[in-house]
Amino acid sequence: MALIVQKFGGTSVGSAERIAAVAQRVATTRAAGHDVVVVVSAMSGETDRLLGLARAVSPRPEPRELDVLLATGEQVTIALLAMSLIGNGLPARSYTGAQVRILTDTVHGKARITGIDGERIRRDLAESRVVVVAGFQGVDESGDITTLGRGGSDTTAVALAAALGADECQIYTDVAGVYTTDPRIVPEARRLDRITCEEMLELASMGAKVLQIRSVEFARKYNVKLRVLSSFEDGPGTLITPEEDAMEQPLISGVAYNRDEAKLTVVGVPDRPGIAFSILGPIADANIEVDMIVQNTGLDGTTDFTFTVHRNEFDRAMEILRRTAADLGAREVTGDNRIVKISLVGVGMRSHAGIASRMFGALADETINIQMISTSEIKISIVVDEKYLELGVRALHSAFGLGQNDLAS
């Protein structure tokens, strides 16, 4: 008998029929003799409905109150799922984040979990109940409701699995697992049986649609076995292993991409210590997240500095950067918000030379011009014109033999 945490997202609980289907899935797991803790999100569309209400009363809703509002979304789902389970003869009990004391800091809208009191849940499990917990939400030390930010339900599930010492944390989504790349772009994309947390983290742009990145960090930190599966069809899904299993590790796991990027470049800044901080400090102060950062070796005592931000932040970032550049005596500021990032990910690339050149060769064969390059231990990312997104992803997927009919290279 195992203890399994199962998390169902908004689409999986989007209607009464779907909630009934989730109840059925939970019942099957119970029937197999396992204890089950279920974590659910708000019904799909509900969070947007609530945000709409908030914006109708206030152009900039106060964060504490926005959390009080948004937390109702999951509260509705836990009640409905518990009712459905009980209606099917399965004893169950629902809890809000505050009720099971999912303690967080007080950063409303982006709170971090600091502790979980598993006491009530353990008692219910001991009494053969299914426990249904609201994802995405917690409570701070003064009793105020907090939320973990969009997708935070994944984090709730992993944190609960860690706190309860669960045998597996299953994340049910609308896809059958993690794929070598986006099947909408490459129809031959293959579901991975397993992937390491590290790779999953590097596959962020692809993975974010499947699983919140913070939950993967959490899983790695607390050694939680995480599995991504479809709530609409049966199948083994993809197991995300906390520790790296050296055996049968493929060279490359997948090709990720991100179409929401924009790049900004400061041309001809003085090449001296502290320059990166001078440029990025004001950007960070404005709460703009920076993704890639590239600075090349300087010439003539000056250097060019490029970074990427979310496309929505492009205008704001340009404005800040122009002021900074003037202060620093830089020659020029340029920007482009019609770019995309494509990344090749795999723990195997660590010990293999030649991956980068094969990657660049495949892109050259398609005459795709590479604008930026950035590498990590297990990832190589490039920035190209957005018009090359599909072509580039397909070229790489095929070059590394990731497809269903490809032989593993």
Add this chain to the structure above:
Amino acid sequence: MALIVQKFGGTSVGSAERIAAVAQRVATTRAAGHDVVVVVSAMSGETDRLLGLARAVSPRPEPRELDVLLATGEQVTIALLAMSLIGNGLPARSYTGAQVRILTDTVHGKARITGIDGERIRRDLAESRVVVVAGFQGVDESGDITTLGRGGSDTTAVALAAALGADECQIYTDVAGVYTTDPRIVPEARRLDRITCEEMLELASMGAKVLQIRSVEFARKYNVKLRVLSSFEDGPGTLITPEEDAMEQPLISGVAYNRDEAKLTVVGVPDRPGIAFSILGPIADANIEVDMIVQNTGLDGTTDFTFTVHRNEFDRAMEILRRTAADLGAREVTGDNRIVKISLVGVGMRSHAGIASRMFGALADETINIQMISTSEIKISIVVDEKYLELGVRALHSAFGLGQNDLAS
């Protein structure tokens, strides 16, 4: 500077615009130098929407989970109102029933308040904040969410006023106060400046649309000054005084009616001790509420026993009564669900003879046949065929000079 509790019902907070209007009204009270605690209901339609969701997943939703679900309704409103207040420059903070520890018993769906911890509210008021509290909901000792039943927000408001020692508890509704009778039936109906709690209680059927009866009991018990006013137009409303003010008390306060009644009669039951209990025991066991009970002096060792129930319960009550009647050897069971109750209410009638005969005379003038009569200290109720409802109410309203253009008799 006074402390005022203001309660706004579902219609008053039914849209973003109306919530903004409520915020404006609260701001006006603050500007007059008063401390304000606001209690709100779920936006109109929301509770029904949630009940619909519950029924879609389970034909008989589990009561504990139903409370978890329904409690989200007010939680949405408190957040929106607090946002709106803050957006208007008025510091505010929202609290769910659980957060301000509105402690209740564990009777889900019909919980009773057992205590309130005013600590957090007092601290916020001391820091010049408007405090917005979710009506209708509380928390039991084990931390489970409870609800007080429909209209329970009035009770929350009065209980908070009592706990905080508020100077006045204002219930904002869609009517301008308590009227001598239903203005839809008698256009000359007059708003009462004041009414005693006792009269308000007896006006239940009329009052229930304005104010939950339990909240009036609460107000009387804890000596809370209660005022009913319109949230859509300015005006003094009706003050419901806890203690009876002997001066300038009118003879009759109003004419109430209830069209949701049905009557059941057991004919020819043995006239012996315990018979009322034998008849009503099984009805009470089935959780059917009984309103009027009339038993006349028996003849020939048998008696007839009549009582009224809510029209929705008529079939169920008849079925139970038939079984009971057979056990008791009664001659016959009859019933009628096409009746209405009309009541004349007034603390003044205590010391005045002749009210009943004037009442019956007015009905006789219209040839309305009276089927049942029941009296209390300050109320006389009759049951008539439902077709006489409007005619009867108008006849009594006019006979006792309650209209705007009538002279007080």
